[in-house]
Amino acid sequence: MRNVGQRAVPFSLAACVGVVLMLSGCTTAAPTPTPTLSVSLTPTATPTPTPTGPALMPNGSAAQNLPYFTSIVDAVASGPQAAQGRAYIDALTAGGFDKSAMEVTQDLTTVGNQADSVQFSVKWKGECLVGQVGPSVPGPQARVLPLVPEGTCLVGQTRPIDW
Template sequence: MSGVWSGPDQVSGRAYIDALTAAGFDKSAMQVTADYSTIGNAAESIEFAVRLGDQCLVGQVGPSIGDPVTTVLPGLSSGGCLIGQTRTIDW
C-alpha cells in the first residue's frame, strides 16, 4: 500500500487491487470503491478490501484521510468486507 501511496496513482482503486494481487492475494476475494463520485469528482477517499477466511484486510486512502489506514476486521455475514456500493473488478 505504501508503494502505491507514494506513486502517481494515490487514489486509484485499480492500483491498490493490482498491488495486492502482485503480493499474492486472491483478486476474486477483493472489493474496491469508486475512484470518482456520481457527478465525476475525484473521490475524497477510497476503500479496498480482501477477504481472508472469516476476516478482512481493509485499507482506506485519499486526500481526506491523510496517511493511508489499514486494519483487519471481521468479515460480513454476506461474504464480503465492504458495506455499500463497490465497483466491479473486471480487469
C-alpha cells in the same frame, strides 16, 4: 730415555688437545630453525543480512498478513496512482493476494470528482484486510476487520473488478 719420556708427555698432551679439537669440530651444529607458519587473523566485517521486509504468509491469519498488506498499500500510496483503486488491486494481486477475494469502491463521485476516499479489501480466512486512502484520510490506512453480515468486507456499493 728421559728425553724420550720428556718428549712423550708433550706429545701425549698435544695428541689429547688435537683429539679434543677434532672431536669438537665433529659435533653437530645447532639445528637450523625451521620456519613456523604464523597466521594472524585480521577482523573482517560480517555481512549484515538485508532486511527483506514483510512477506505474504499463505497459511497465516489476516493479522499475520497485515504488515505485508500495509507495505503494499504504503508503496502504492506514495506513487503517482495513489488515488486509483485499481492500482491497489493490481499491486495486491501482484503481491500474491487472490483477486477474486477483493473488493474496491469507486475512485470518482457520480459527478466525476475524486472520491473523498477509496476503500479496498481482501477477504482472508473469514476476516478482512481493509485499506483506505484519499484526501479525507490523513494517510494510508490498513486494518483487519470482521466480515459484515452479508459476507463481504466493504459496506455500500463497490465496483466490479473486471480487469
